[in-house]
Amino acid sequence: MKKGISNYQIGETFDHFLLIKTASKGVASNGKPFLSLLLKDTTGEIDAKLWESTPEDEGLFTPGELVKVVGEVGQFRNRAQLKIQSIRPVQPTDGVQAADFVEKAPVNKEDLMEKVTEVIFEMKNPNIQRVTRHFVKHYQEDLLTYPAAVRNHHEYVSGLAHHIVSMLNIAQQLKDLYPDINADLLYAGIILHDLGKIKELSNASSPSYTLEGKLIGHIPIMVEEIRSTAKELQIDGEEITILQHMILSHHGKAEWGSPKPPLVREAELLHQIDRIDAQMNMVNRALKKVSPGEFTERIYALDQRAFYKPSFEES
Amino acid sequence: MKKGISNYQIGETFDHFLLIKTASKGVASNGKPFLSLLLKDTTGEIDAKLWESTPEDEGLFTPGELVKVVGEVGQFRNRAQLKIQSIRPVQPTDGVQAADFVEKAPVNKEDLMEKVTEVIFEMKNPNIQRVTRHFVKHYQEDLLTYPAAVRNHHEYVSGLAHHIVSMLNIAQQLKDLYPDINADLLYAGIILHDLGKIKELSNASSPSYTLEGKLIGHIPIMVEEIRSTAKELQIDGEEITILQHMILSHHGKAEWGSPKPPLVREAELLHQIDRIDAQMNMVNRALKKVSPGEFTERIYALDQRAFYKPSFEES
């Protein structure tokens, strides 16, 4: 199998297929037009310039298209950059498809769904169980394909479900260690906490923010959906208020987007588990790219920290 | 007419009726029980101690009860304190009623309602108009009696409507000065922005926070109500998202409880008008209590500032 774009060294020639993520036209310092492309496969992304581009090029090379590219991998301002020597749209005979160029969660949908179904099945509180089951059924397709975020962590197809399942696993362990925990609340909170992303983001594979996402945000969207779902199911217990509170407070602090801090034990745990899984996702993926004895690149969402991989680790 | 409790000087004897706002039992340094009361009339509040109280006293003197009190006005730790010489519950023959001891907005309900009705009538956008009218009808009684807050500003019966009407007046003037303003949005935002307080607070006359108020808060409550009302009225335009955004952002900043800052012109104006009217309410009432050449007491919600009344002002 061909190696991915992230594995090329400066100076190597790339000759393979890539997916266009973004494309914009510019004018070079010599006054000639060029296309600035962001190309990707499952291993990563690379900037590319198509110098002296024609209007026809602009029509052909648009976001979402697959292309066959030949070019040399160089560097510009410390970022890898592909100097395109030739580029053409894929043809049916190339036998490649967009789905193969998009990063996906490293687990399959059936396993994800099974885990979610399992914890809902185990719930003892019927109100919490009915609301949670309703949401999972209602959003099942999107829940299984959406990313958990546009960038930073779990920002790939099925990232949302991957994040949920990973958090459920942590929650189950903590329930064993701290038996006072109300598992129904915690599991429901985990499953529901980021479902508002399905309305905040435009779609699963190349997500951007919707108007509702920009002006309201996934947290108030979901607080509202829980109430209207409860009405629809004719459920009116305090469980609904607690679930709303858990969603509302799961970012932990007002300045992080939660108008109320966690005021219920399981809300606080939801916030902590969310942080740990998001961090591990970011740190582990960054560490995978470096060798023992090296620092990772700076991770924006972790206060720009670069993490060190001890030299006594296995590479 | 008898002068109110706030107008008494240290050393004067008070002999009149007061309403018990709070009551709690304590043990004095001599080991004897006493009742610590907070008594009020429309001019203000005063602490009072009933030394060597009996269990019968505890049964009689509870929050919401009216009492006839004789006592000397003293001072303890810089707060006025009434030293009770005699106290008894009111009798029917006293001819006083609780409603006369509660502070009320300095305008009547008809005038308040008329103003609100007028601006709704003038709205041109049918979606905004229908939603706003629905809320006003649905919550009419509470809208006319609730305070705008538990403390700080407009914290009296009908304070919410008083605040709304005052803000509408400012908004109408600004609309004249900046004609680009979308008056429908701004007026609807003003009328709806604090309606969530009706669920956040327990009642109009002696409000405390409800569980929903503590765990969710009036902003998300109202964001949710606008959506469900729109569904009920089968309205689905972008107006609903904008109205939700205006409520969501009207505290201006994440750390003040708005997960999104104002991103629509009228949302920003709503925030500014809300601030101005709240500040004027606090500052004017504080300045009324002092003479020219004096500073007011520190106002908690205005960064603990004490305001100066110039000596060339009329008293």
Place this chain on the structure above:
Amino acid sequence: MKKGISNYQIGETFDHFLLIKTASKGVASNGKPFLSLLLKDTTGEIDAKLWESTPEDEGLFTPGELVKVVGEVGQFRNRAQLKIQSIRPVQPTDGVQAADFVEKAPVNKEDLMEKVTEVIFEMKNPNIQRVTRHFVKHYQEDLLTYPAAVRNHHEYVSGLAHHIVSMLNIAQQLKDLYPDINADLLYAGIILHDLGKIKELSNASSPSYTLEGKLIGHIPIMVEEIRSTAKELQIDGEEITILQHMILSHHGKAEWGSPKPPLVREAELLHQIDRIDAQMNMVNRALKKVSPGEFTERIYALDQRAFYKPSFEES
């Protein structure tokens, strides 16, 4: 009439007059010298590069000069950039003048002056009136031509007077709504609050900071001028201290340049009105440049917010 530079699309050819705002020499990546120009008309500004510039070019194309330019509008790092094909200084026969290329307040000087004169005439406190009138007379020419700031809001010729008049209008309305306001103080504060800019900035049409502006700033400059003017007019009442306080505190907080926060009601109002008018000036101008359903560019002085123009607005 020719359309302004801001109205050109990428790819269009511009062939008209522009004013040079700034000019600096650079060395291109091919080692050849070039001139980097910032060109403007009343609709906006555009970067331009004159490649392979000669020493003669450097002498001709300097800030303040008018030029005839032909070039294609392109883009570099998301900013519009004019690729110059030909450029020459204007000739008398071109019949254009610099004054036509500078943005000006959308009202005339007579109207501005009339409003200011009117509110001074209405003042009842003779001390406040005399001080205010003295300043207006003394600085009349500059007051009518200076901008209110170098950037962000009212940053155009006569912006200062435009800002003052707009604030006076708001103040007059608030005086009606809150009759306790001392109108003399508020109007005087509005007229005087930014007059120190006349010493802080070098001139009205292409202002930069003076040494006094950089080391002292317009607030302490004006606090000082009020005192010395009062001495000159042999006025010594508390009004002078209050006026100084209003100027000193009008930025609202120490970290925004006011060593004292507003401690007088009218000082607080001055701060609020200043904010509202500055914000409306920024937001309205940004919204004018976009169509319904779009976001404005990020506005630096409003916490980098981009504002949304609802799609149901008229364009």
Place this chain on the structure above:
Amino acid sequence: MKKGISNYQIGETFDHFLLIKTASKGVASNGKPFLSLLLKDTTGEIDAKLWESTPEDEGLFTPGELVKVVGEVGQFRNRAQLKIQSIRPVQPTDGVQAADFVEKAPVNKEDLMEKVTEVIFEMKNPNIQRVTRHFVKHYQEDLLTYPAAVRNHHEYVSGLAHHIVSMLNIAQQLKDLYPDINADLLYAGIILHDLGKIKELSNASSPSYTLEGKLIGHIPIMVEEIRSTAKELQIDGEEITILQHMILSHHGKAEWGSPKPPLVREAELLHQIDRIDAQMNMVNRALKKVSPGEFTERIYALDQRAFYKPSFEES
């Protein structure tokens, strides 16, 4: 068995044994001396006043002494206060001992030690294993009796070991979920992270800060001890630097006492696990004291939050 001091209601008479935690002399408003005592048993603490105390009283009633007290439980400024009617030192015939009045971790020392020994045994990296084992042996007695803090969380006898074991349990689970984790580092970091408290605090049962604790603090103390222990054991690998870094960074941020933020994956996890276990310890203990439908008292170390116990929880 007698009920503990925390379980008494206002007005009840207490007649039992208590341990004196602190004692100080005061002068009452009537000019007479009194003793202000803080008395405790395993259920909590209570303030007490011994009015008109004699010099003999001062000699008898000192911190660490056990006393027999009769008195009425009252309230002063919202805190329970015991009004002493009679008090005397315990006599041998009373058959009580100080150890019975001190709160202890709810697990026994053997179990704590077994867990620590087990994870050390499982370590694969000999350098990490030797250093960790050395510390555990060297400080075994104190490690098993010290609290983890003077207040807030695990602030009881054997609290440190209880905290370590609880964290080890979480770590073992996370290791299963995220197999990339270097378990040796994480376990060693957990065991060592708060050992500096043994020098920071004066003793296990009534700890106060030592001079070294006040001027240096447990983090730098432990960073230093790891280096000197490594020297003693003639170990010089990068493992030592990493272990020092984990201790140094385990408070997470400079303003929380860590001059370096976590820059190694296991350091970040150590910080997160420490937080979770400390929070669960605080929240669980606070929730135990309230009934379903109530809020706990405000928890100082959790940003003064009061936590709600849902009414559908079992009490």
Place this chain on the structure above:
Amino acid sequence: MKKGISNYQIGETFDHFLLIKTASKGVASNGKPFLSLLLKDTTGEIDAKLWESTPEDEGLFTPGELVKVVGEVGQFRNRAQLKIQSIRPVQPTDGVQAADFVEKAPVNKEDLMEKVTEVIFEMKNPNIQRVTRHFVKHYQEDLLTYPAAVRNHHEYVSGLAHHIVSMLNIAQQLKDLYPDINADLLYAGIILHDLGKIKELSNASSPSYTLEGKLIGHIPIMVEEIRSTAKELQIDGEEITILQHMILSHHGKAEWGSPKPPLVREAELLHQIDRIDAQMNMVNRALKKVSPGEFTERIYALDQRAFYKPSFEES
């Protein structure tokens, strides 16, 4: 000589003269009036209660009066408190005077004046010299008697001059070490930097804030005085702007009251020298009150730090 009030231990009887600093009437928990006095001599202050005070007492015992007091030194809420047994106004035959009860700088006025005169004499820049000399002459009496602050540091008679002289000494040494320093600027800045306190505070011996002090503050007051003095002396060089800047910026940061940070080398040094001398004044005086091996009380203006006196220091 009698020992001062600060040197008494709890339980000792005081029988000597004290100066009344503040006096206020209260009502005791038994309903009887009392006088709350703050009494002082040069060693410190003590709270005192005169129980069951008469109206005559209130007339006799007012701030500024000297009294002969007998009473026992006790403690209330960790503060020393004098329980008055007898108190009477001083009589001529007592032979004591108020001046002996006020703390004064530990140097005499002639030495202070000599130092100031010396550095002015040495100045080379005639503009700086003339302005500085003018201020010193104009304010000579107040400059020699005012405190440098109401609390925290140099808060005693002649504290301002003491602070100036101490700073001049540091400045002279730094001038030797960093010869580039413009000594004229630095010395003038030191002499002038706090002169505005003379208008900010009411008087030298029992200072409170004036209205101008509260609304404008000593920094803008002095910035203004430098300009008007320069006008009066017909000096108009850049030196005046620099001197104004030095005063304006000497608190170092906007949030500490300086709208401009130091932007001239000598302005930065002025800020640093001011800090050092203020800190040394606070720390040295606090350390004088404790023995080796003890911590001082917390010093409010130094972030509430308590300083340790090493046990190997001489006491």
Place this chain on the structure above:
Amino acid sequence: MKKGISNYQIGETFDHFLLIKTASKGVASNGKPFLSLLLKDTTGEIDAKLWESTPEDEGLFTPGELVKVVGEVGQFRNRAQLKIQSIRPVQPTDGVQAADFVEKAPVNKEDLMEKVTEVIFEMKNPNIQRVTRHFVKHYQEDLLTYPAAVRNHHEYVSGLAHHIVSMLNIAQQLKDLYPDINADLLYAGIILHDLGKIKELSNASSPSYTLEGKLIGHIPIMVEEIRSTAKELQIDGEEITILQHMILSHHGKAEWGSPKPPLVREAELLHQIDRIDAQMNMVNRALKKVSPGEFTERIYALDQRAFYKPSFEES
């Protein structure tokens, strides 16, 4: 003598020797490789581009090498940039050496050492003296050659010793002015405070951070070394704890890297003297580069301030 690189104007041709500080390969917009070099002599640094570089060039032009360069001084994004026309490695016959191209402290090593030796000799406390002397002996060579920092202040060969000696001079003067100061502690603190940089940085002439420097930092490194040195010298007095505290706290605040703030007088002074000398070093060097009437470039470590050189200063 040839003028240094910092003294060239835009447009001038440079033809002399320079030292390569950093070198990295890039790809130009025309797709050709180039070398990006940072070249320096004792007067400063300049960016340089070697266009169309060959693999041989990459081998020749590496950090630490001396080169003969001919090129024109231009500008790119407001930074000077050398456009290389020819470049070659130095040859023995050129008679230049790297040591002549590195900035060094403006005093010689003997004078630095003499001062340090003198203050150690004068110490009275034998414990402090022995520890200090031990460190100076142990690290003598590095102490005399290391910089005090990688950037900002004293960032040149022997900068550390220069900084120490300069601080000792200030300390000696302050000791005269405030005789209570414990000179032994203060001098020892100054000599030791930054010695941890010797382990934090890789070497004296082209320092980068070591792993220990990145993960632990010079402050904890030195705190640890003082303890182990004391053990080695069998010294165990409180002096050691105080010295550790002084190092630990010398950055003044937690957010600046000191987990404890200064709690000993001499620790506070150490912090203040460190600041003053660092600031004077930065400000003086920046002011040297500009003429009277100009502002310096912004100084990063001084909150990005640009300092003004008064026009009445000598240039």
